[in-house]
Amino acid sequence: KAIEAGVDGVDTAISSMSATYGHPATEALVATLAGTEHDTGLDILKLESIAAYFREVRKKYHAFEGQLKGYDSRILVAQVPGGMLTNLESQLKQQNAADKLDLVLAEIPRVREDLGFIPLVTPTSQIVGTQAVLNVLTGERYKTIAKETAGILKGEYGHTPVPVNAALQARVLEGAAPVTCRPADLLKPELAELEADVRRQAQEKGIQLAGNAIDDVLTVALFPQPGLKFLENRHNPAAFEPLPQAEAAQPVAKAEKPAASGIYTVEVEGKAFVVKVSDGGDISQLTAAEPAASSAPVQAAAPAGAGTP
Secondary structure (H helix, E strand, O other): OOOOOOOOOOOOEOHHHOOOOOOOEHHHHHHHHOOOOOOOOOOHHHHHHHHHHHHHHHHOOHHHOOOOOOOOOHHHHOOOOHHHHHHHHHHHHHOOOHHHHHHHHHHHHHHHHHOOOOOOOOOHHHHHHHHHHHHHHOOOOOOOOOHHHHHHHHOOOOOOOOOOOHHHHHHHHOOOOOOOOOHHHHOOOOHHHHHHHHHHHHHHHOOOOOOOHHHHHHHHHHOHHHHHHHHHOOOOHHHOOOOOOOOOOOOOOOOOOOOOOEEEEEEEOOEEEEEEEOOOOOEEEEEEOOOOOOOOOOOOOOOOOOOOO
16 A cells, blocks of 8 residues: 555565564565556566575574564564564573563553654664663663663753653753753864874784775774774684574484394283394294293282281
8 A cells, every 4th residue: 555655665675584573575575566557677586596595694693583483563563673672682581581572572662752752773772672671670660771761861862753751851860951952063073083092003003904094993983892803803804703604404313223133022912922023124923922831829928917817
């Protein structure tokens, strides 16, 4: 219906990466619109080759898969982006609280409302999700307020679509005034100072900077510690986490070798038979076994405490 109404674009994902935490499958929409006035013109066979490629890629990241299977309406109800949901699951798992996922999903829309219905995009989605986790795990809403949550309430992330929760804002401001201007206007220029610091460290540690040094400066600006480690080990892949690999296929168990041939005595319905089993498992020469010599009956012991009548 959205397409018929003239929607500008629809987000999809190649089938091998779709559903669960991703968008609907591209191929499904292409097939649905084929032959209509909204035909996408995409070749389904070429899409299949793309899907096959990413099917193998996905295997390498199996360890990072979440618990969702297929489509899950909780994503829509909780207003949670797929990438944010996997992050939530990881946080809860680390806290041995994976069973609290539904409670956290129910808490997210409430936290988002308290924070002025801020759009759930990086980094605000992680901020809202983390605060929801804290609210659930501590057993009391906003018993602990994350630094980033306080930043949103103070106005450090800019204007929110609607006003934030006034009581929470007053709590974090502690009498101070909220930020009402463009937050970036309050930052002092620091690029020149940072560039000088990166060049100094590069000289001290023998780091070879890129031809366009500003790229390395921005790397350190965005990721101070891992960025510097990257520059120090730019040509040493062993210093970093190895690339994900697909799980090794489990070896097929070897079939057990049939038992060696031999002669056995088996009992069937109370009767004993002597059988010969060949190497292939064939049974032959089925004959009745000679009855064992009868032994004298054993007199049962008298019950304890029983005497002679």
